[in-house]
Amino acid sequence: MKKLRLLLFISIILVSSKFGYSQITGSSHDFSGQSWNTTTEICVVCHTPHNANTSVLNAPLWNHGLSNVASYTMYTSATMNSTAGQPDGSSKLCLSCHDGTVALENFGGVTTGTHLMTGGALMGTDLSNDHPISITYDAALAAADGGLFNPTTTQSGLGGTITNTMLIGGKMQCSSCHDVHNSAGINGLLLKSNSASALCLTCHNK
Numbered sequence: 001m002k003k004l005r006l007l008l009f010i011s012i013i014l015v016s017s018k019f020g021y022s023q024i025t026g027s028s029h030d031f032s033g034q035s036w037n038t039t040t041e042i043c044v045v046c047h048t049p050h051n052a053n054t055s056v057l058n059a060p061l062w063n064h065g066l067s068n069v070a071s072y073t074m075y076t077s078a079t080m081n082s083t084a085g086q087p088d089g090s091s092k093l094c095l096s097c098h099d100g101t102v103a104l105e106n107f108g109g110v111t112t113g114t115h116l117m118t119g120g121a122l123m124g125t126d127l128s129n130d131h132p133i134s135i136t137y138d139a140a141l142a143a144a145d146g147g148l149f150n151p152t153t154t155q156s157g158l159g160g161t162i163t164n165t166m167l168i169g170g171k172m173q174c175s176s177c178h179d180v181h182n183s184a185g186i187n188g189l190l191l192k193s194n195s196a197s198a199l200c201l202t203c204h205n206k
Helices: 002-017 089-098 139-145
Strands: none
16 A cells, blocks of 8 residues: 555656656755655655645645745846746745755654755845746736747747746746756756757847
């Protein structure tokens, strides 16, 4: 019965994420060999088949502790035609590790972990020097900005428009550029290659 539950769990993750398990293996999101992950499993750090955290909309069977940071310092610019609110949706999931306030091993109900994100992957709570996230990116924004492609009609090179292959609920999120499951196998867990700024130029009309 235990093996059957494990098989079902893996199947759910593969189907819901659309990405292969083997592609996560060996990537920077493979935590199976970390000393703090006593389960030796890959998926369990983020996902669970039972008792998932449903406080974040559309979080896929979420298992990791969420950050309690109430206010991040967001990117601002005098020429920006949208206002970045606080991180929401899938970006909150990313920040549950990458803001450095929640221990990596705080999953499955654990709240007493001590291993915090460090190094280049640490974003912190000051996101003012990072790409804006959790902003609505639609035809109106593209028209007002003048330097963005219309996401509803522009092809992303990923099998559809920018809207339906890169945006989450019509918003730019961390996963609009980063492939958390490493399906493309590109350094930096990118959704597509940024050679000659190809990823940037998917949205930016420069």
